[in-house]
Amino acid sequence: MVSIKYYLSQNSIVGVCILYYVLMALVVPGFFGANNTWNLVYNFIPLLILAIGQTFVILTAGIDLSITSIVAVASVVGGYLMSADSGLFSSPLITVLVGITGMVLAGAIIGLINGIAVTRLRMPAFMVTLTSLMFFSGLAIWLTQSKSIYNLPTLLVDAPYKTLLGLPYPVYLAGLVYLVSYLILNKTLVGEWIYAVGTNVKTSWLSGVNITSTIVFVYIISGVCASLGAMIYTARLETGSPVMGQNVLLDVIGAVIIGGTSLFGGKGKLQWTAAGALLMTMLDNSLNLLGMSFFLIMIVKGAIILLTALFNQYQPKSLVHA
Numbered sequence: 001m002v003s004i005k006y007y008l009s010q011n012s013i014v015g016v017c018i019l020y021y022v023l024m025a026l027v028v029p030g031f032f033g034a035n036n037t038w039n040l041v042y043n044f045i046p047l048l049i050l051a052i053g054q055t056f057v058i059l060t061a062g063i064d065l066s067i068t069s070i071v072a073v074a075s076v077v078g079g080y081l082m083s084a085d086s087g088l089f090s091s092p093l094i095t096v097l098v099g100i101t102g103m104v105l106a107g108a109i110i111g112l113i114n115g116i117a118v119t120r121l122r123m124p125a126f127m128v129t130l131t132s133l134m135f136f137s138g139l140a141i142w143l144t145q146s147k148s149i150y151n152l153p154t155l156l157v158d159a160p161y162k163t164l165l166g167l168p169y170p171v172y173l174a175g176l177v178y179l180v181s182y183l184i185l186n187k188t189l190v191g192e193w194i195y196a197v198g199t200n201v202k203t204s205w206l207s208g209v210n211i212t213s214t215i216v217f218v219y220i221i222s223g224v225c226a227s228l229g230a231m232i233y234t235a236r237l238e239t240g241s242p243v244m245g246q247n248v249l250l251d252v253i254g255a256v257i258i259g260g261t262s263l264f265g266g267k268g269k270l271q272w273t274a275a276g277a278l279l280m281t282m283l284d285n286s287l288n289l290l291g292m293s294f295f296l297i298m299i300v301k302g303a304i305i306l307l308t309a310l311f312n313q314y315q316p317k318s319l320v321h322a
Contacts, residue, residue, distance in 0.1 A: 013259055013272055013275040013276060013279065014271075014275045016275075016279060017275050017279050020279060024282065024286045031285070031286055036285065039285065040281055040282065041168070041171070042160065042168070045168075045170045045171060045173070046170070046233055046248075047248065047255060047277045047280065047281055048177075048178070048255075048273075049173070049174055049177050049228050049229045049232070050067055050071075051252050051259075051276065052177055052178060052225055052270060053222035053223070054222060054253060055256050055261055055270060055273045056185075056194065056218040057125070058262075058268065059194050059195060059265055059267075059268050060194055060197045060215055061198045061263075061264055061265025061266070062118065062125035062218070062219075063125050063126055064114065064125070064219060064222045065126065065133050065249065066129040066132035066133045067222065067223075067245075067248075068247075069133045069140065070107050070110050070111070071226050071229060071245030072137055072230075072241070072246070073106050073107075073136050073140045074104075074106045074107050074227040074231070074234075075103075075234045075240045075241050075242075075244040075245075076140045076144055076149065076240050076242055077103055077106045077240075078099040078100065078230070078231065078240055079148075079149030079152065079239065079240015080149060080240065081098055081102045082156060083149050083151050083240065084152075084153070085149070085150070085151050092153045092155045095153050096156050099156070103228075103230055104227045107223035107224050107226050107227025107228075108220050108223050109223070111219040111220040111221070112219070112220050113132065114132055114219040114222075115216030115219035118216075118219065119215050119216055120212070137246075140243075141242045141243070143242070147242075148239045148240065149239060149240035150238070152235075152239065156235050157235050157238045160235050160236050170232050173232070177228065178274065185270065193209045194217075194218060195266055196266075197211060197265070197266075198264075198265025199265065199266030199267075200266075229245070230244060250301060250305070251280045251284065251301070255273060255277035255279075256268070256276060258280065258304065259272035259274070259275055260276070261273060263309065280301070283304070284301070
């Protein structure tokens with residue numbers, strides 16, 4: 001039987017989320033209101049999807065700094081394919097389906113490039129994805145000449161606000177992404193390989209793990225998740241933007257780290273990431289309601305992430321499944 005102490009230690013981030021929510025509901029005006037609750041939901045969903053993709057990468061002891069550029073490129077690609085100004089398709093349904101497909105492919109291709117560079121060229125993940133961040137961010141701006149793309153289909157821009165059984169469509173998308181990711185990490189050989197690579201690359205290789213395929217796979221997953229997040233951002237803002245998501249990198253990495261996933265790889269759970277994403281969303285929302293400036297909010301979030309990373313560094317590294 002798992003002891004209560006062990007359970008609490010493994011799920012402490014969930015308790016922190018509950019405590020923070022209750023505290024903010026008591027001290028921050030409007031935090032507990034219905035409108036703000038929906039704001040929390042709408043901001044949490046794309047962050048969760050992005051953070052799930054980042055979790056895959058960090059579990060292998062890597063990191064993907066290029067996710068904001070993937071969001072921008074996917075938004076531009078989707079915007080161009082779906083904009084009425086382009087006039088590529090007459091049917092709204094076909095337009096949206098082609099646009100979403102183009103966004104996902106863009107994310108997957110950039111993820112594939114990152115994965116190949118890390119494995120085949122044996123370059124550090126930090127350097128590879130930092131270069132991708134710079135290159136693809138610049139590419140998105142160059143392709144659009146710094147202009148946003150408007151006149152997107154009503155079918156797309158209305159989707160985030162349509163509900164099924166009382167829940168907005170993006171909630172179901174996030175649930176599907178979470179479920180598929182959970183099954184991959186828990187019920188497949190690939191999931192075993194992901195944890196093994198993050199725990200010890202040499203031992204994994206000696207055990208017959210396909211290191212190259214595993215690492216390339218997690219970067220593709222990260223790219224696809226970033227493009228799905230871009231789809232939600234694009235729909236909500238009703239525009240394809242070359243600077244879409246440029247401020248979410250800290251929140252995404254912070255959600256994974258605060259959730260307890262080890263930067264050294266091999267340790268992490270998707271429920272931890274979900275709780276970390278929720279805490280980051282509530283933190284950003286509550287500080288905004290308190291009237292703090294953007295820069296002060298960044299300082300607070302950065303300090304919390306740093307302290308969490310330092311704390312996690314001294315925790316025992318073990319193979320923990322999601």
